[in-house]
Amino acid sequence: MDFWTRLLGGSTKKQAAANNPQQRLARFKQRYNQILQTWQKTRSLANDRDALSNIRRGFQALTAILNDESRSPAPHLCLSFAAAQQIYTAISKIAATSHDEGVIRDGVAVYSALIDSEEEDFLENDVFAASLMNFIGRTIGSGSMGVGEDIEADIVELLFGIAAKIRLQPEILPVWFTTAAADTNGRLVNQKVDFAGMTQKEDFPLCYQLIDHVHHEGRIGDFARTGLLYIFESASKSKTLEQWIVNSDLPTLMATGLGALYSQLSRKLSILHSPNDLPLILTFSDYSEMQPNSQAESFFSPDFQGHMDTFLSYLTFWQDVLEHCRSVDVRHTLIDHFQVLFLQQLLYPSLLESSDVDGGSSVAVLTYLRRILDALDHPELVHMILHYLLALPDYAVTSPKTPRSPAAIRRRQSLMLLNVPEKEDDRLNPSLFNLVDLVLSSVESRNPQTVVAALKLTTIILGKNHGYALGSMIKIMGVHHREPLRTVGALNVELSLYLNLAVSLAGETRVDEAYENHLKDKQSMLESHPCSLKALALSTLSPHASSYFDSDAGPRDVESHYLMPEDPLFRSLVDLLLRFLTNDVETNLALTETIINLGLCSQLRLDGWLAVDPSEYLFQEADLESQEGSNDNFRDVYKANRAPKWDSSAVPPLLACLLSLQVQVDALRADIKDWDEHVANRKQAFSFHEEMTEAAQSTPQMKPARPSGELSSGSWTPQVPKHVLESSTTPSRTQSPRGRKEGLDARSTPVASPIPSKLGGQTLVGSPSRGMSPLPAPKAGNRQTTLMSDVFANLAEVANADVLKRRIRFRKPDDSMMVEVMLSKYQPPPKEPSDDAGADAGAEAKDDIREASLRHIITNVVILQEFVLELVALMQVRASLFNEVRFG
Incomplete structure (x- = not known):
């Protein structure tokens, strides 16, 4: 033991010396004096490398000593010396x-060490605050020397830490925020300001430094936005700060900054995939024949994705500020600036100026609006945007329940005057052209990209903000009776019709598995829909969650309603559905997603568009007479279970359109040899690709997470119809539900399987037409799986290359709801030129003639089958979940 004691004795003495407060203070003074001497003796510090090296070593030594002392017990003599001698002023200079x-x-590190010590009240020292902000202003302020992003991030992180301390300790705010416009009682003196407010950076330089960096990406932007968020949150604890923000140019800077980021987005946009990076499902189509506009920027380019991410981050920051700001005046001043400077002066004009003719500006505006609405959840912002762009009667933000201060009222009035044009004719009025007009015209466009962009925007509004779509995007009429008129017998007949239709389109293979997945997926989607909250909420619970602020902004209450037969949007959707076989794949995926989202509203009756109107039921009276003498309850049950019939004129338009597509498929089956075999091979290729992709993504050591749509024990279990179970012996290999949940973005994982939800939902990985929560891009380790599936697909394609390249024409006569398949053996021989050739050409020009390759059509048939199965699952789950049919 003596040996080890003697051996360790030296290190023990050294450690004791290092922890000795007096000796530590002596070393600290020595290092500090060396720094001062080096600085004073050097004429041009910037050009003397040896002096710079000595000062850096000195700064690093000071930081190490301060950090060591902060971890040591009192007394902390070095921190006391630093505070008494105000060493930070010298370090700043x-x-x-x-x-x-x-x-x-290294200078920033010294400041951080002083602040982190939480002693000597550095953050409460006016001199410390002034020296630090002067240092930062000369380092990263306007006109300062340029520093690297890592150093800039360290400085902004330092500012964030100070803002966090101000949020927790409001009493230190006067040190960092002072205003010469305040009277002796701390109240702001009324001053005449224009719409931009007062620019007085010397009052609150910390705040202005943060606002200068909120647009950055990465650490810089994150720290700046969070720090500024804390400043706005502190406004509710300081009346002086609250009035200063209202009167300052801070709201203007925030709104113009958002507008600047939006303006950086390309005016013309192409959402086409690169030919070298197509998802599998697109390789089985004519997608490569689509040519992008050379003047449009690609949605998938890294530059565009960077600009879009930055814009959405700043938009989310706006939302966070409004959520955390408890000051009514500040919140409504920000909203006013958002409305005038961004919504009315930038966003709506870009909508107004968009065009489908120039090949990309409509696509860009529709895509940007979709991303904006998908990112926003704040009720006031959503209310303002949709009420204005949809030209709803009360699009202006309703007056707040809490009255504004006189200063806030004056600021709003001056801001509104800015938006008044010199001439009345120059006023932009959404009542003349609004988002509804743009969507309706875009859905009918001949440009597939425009159609896809319009459908995806429609899906977002129908899904997240359904109350705003009622009466604007979709025309409805109220329901005067609450009890359902549809019967369980009619439901069984309709389910059987749709199921038989699905099987006749693409065979029985994997139908049972697909339908089971759809049932689970649709239950999850219905339960999470905004309109379902009221229908499923317990009577003792309020369907609306309490908010952190009082606001009248919000969508209209959604009551039970019907879809009007002449609704323009629905008629356009049906018209697109009629051309399903020749549509491009992304259009069909977006189309099916829109229709499914329309049916997810629990308050929208299915009668008349998806299901047969009960008034059209026809029953055999003889069957009812046979039940005479039975009690009333038994008779009611029997009546509800009868299978009705109906005239052909009563068939709902969606079903009629699907039956028309079935006729087209039957014509192809009759003319093309081995049609069913081609379809089965295509389904097998998609299935194989999906299974290999899922196998590569899952590891044996980790059990896959339970999907959000999977049913928990004790919940309602969907019953697969016996017809489906008996019609296929294919074992179920996928237990997780498929749905429209996975994001289709440039960074999504490529899964190109036509299994229920992925075709009906987000199959096209990387497509801008799907959800906005992208999954990470596939790693190099998945390349083997992708290669195997590609080889499998290529073998199937090569074996039938000549047959699958065959082009088939489809003709839809003008004002007709029937599409004729113009097969080769039915095509008439070319006519000899004659006098009436011009008349024949004119008549034929009115017809809508489109063509596609056989492999493209087969892919769309597989997608169509999955869509029909989705409709069946939707009808069945709705009937069970919302008691939509009578059982007695």
């Missing part, structure tokens, strides 16, 4: 005049 990034970085 030395670092700012060095023009050296290394010295600046």
Whole structure:
């Protein structure tokens, strides 16, 4: 033991010396004096490398000593010395005049060590605050020397830490925020300001430094936005700060900053995939024949994705500020600036100026609006945007329940005057052309990209903000009776019709598995729909969650309603559905998603568009007479279970359109040899690709997470119809529900399987037409699986290359709901030129003639089958979940 004691004795003495407060203070003073001497003796510090190196070592030594002392027990003599001698003033001057990034970085570290010590009240010291902000202003302020992003991030992180302390300790706010416009009682003196407010950076330089960096990406932007968020949250604890923000140019800077980021987005946009990076499902189609506009920027380019991410981050920051700001005046001042400077002066004009003729501006605006609405959840912002762009009667933000202060009222009035045009004819009025007009015209466009962009925007509005779509995007009429008129017998007949239709389109293979997945998926989607909250909420619970602020902004209450037969949007959807076999794949995926989202509203009756109107039921009276003498309850049950019939004129338009598509498929089956075999091979290729992709993504050591749509024990279990179970012996290999949940973005995982939800939902990975929560891109380890599936697909294609390349024409006569398949053996021989050739050409020009390759049509047939199965699942789950049919 004596040996080990003697051996360790030296290190014990050294450690004791290091922890000795007096000796630590002596070393600290020595290092500090060396820094001062080096600085004072050097004429041009920026050009003397040896002096810069000595100062850097000195700064690093000071930081190490301060950090060591902060972890040691009291007394903390070095921190006391630093506070008494105000060493930070010298450090600020030395670092700012060095023009050296290394010295600046080490100077920031010294400031951080002083602040982190939480002693000597550095954050409550006016001199400390002034020296720090002067240092930062000369380092990263406007006109300052340029420093690297890592150093800038360290400085902004330092500012964030101070803002966090102000949020927790409001009493230190006066140190960092002072205003010469305040009277002796701390109240702001009324001053005449224009719409931009007062620019007085000297009042609150910390706040202005944060606002200058909120647009950055990465750490810089994250720290700046969060720090500024804390400043706005502190406004509710300081009346002086609250009035200063209202009167300052801070709201203007925030709104114009958002507008600047939006303006950086390309005016013309192409949402086509690169030919070298197509998802599998697109390779089985004519997608490669679509040519992008050379003047449009690609949605999938890294530059565009960077600009879009930055814009959405700042938009989300706006939302966070409004959620955390408890000051009514500040919140409504921000909303006013958002409305005038961004919505009315930038976003709506870009909608107004968009065009489908120039090949990309309509696609861009529709895509940007979709991303904006998908990112926003704040009720006031959503209310303002949709009420204005949809030209709803009360599009202006309703008056707040809490009255505004006189200063806030004056600020709003001056801001509104800015938006008044000199001439009345120059006023932009959404009542003349609004988002509804743009969507309706875009859905009918001949440009597939425009159609896809319009459908995806429609899906977002129908899904997230359904109350705003009623009466604007979709025309409805109220329901005067609450009890359902549809019967369980009619439901069984309709389910059987749709199921038989699905099987006749693409065979029985994997139908049972697909339908089971759809049932689970649709239950999850119905339960999470905004309109379902009221229908499923317990009577003792309020369907609306309590909010953190009082606001009248919100959508209209959604009551039970019908879809009007002449609704323009629905008629356009049916018209698109009629051309399903020749549509491009992305259009069909977006189309099916829109129709499914329309049916997810629990308050929308299915009668008349998806299901047969009960008034059209026809029953055999003889069957009812046979039940005479039975009690009333038994008779009611029997009546509800009868299978009705109906005239052909009573068939709902969606079913009629699907039956027309079935006729087209039957014509192809009769003319093309081995049609059913081609369809089965295509389904097998998609299935194989999906299974290999899922196998590569899951590891044996980790059990896959339970999907959100999977049913928990004890919940309602969907019953697969016996017809489906008996019609296929294919074992179920996928237990997780498929749905429209996975995001289709540039960074999504490529899964190109036509299994229920992925075709009806987000199959096209990387497509801008799907959800906005992208999954990570596939890693190199998945390349083997992708290669195997590609080889499998290529073998199937090569074996039938000549047959699958055959082009088939489809003709839809003008004002007709029937599409004729113009097969080769039915095509008439070319006519000889004659006098009436011009008349024949004119008549034929009115017809809508489109063509596609056989492999493209087969892919769309597989998608169509999955869509029909989705409709069946939707009808069955709705009937069980919302008691939509009578059982007695």
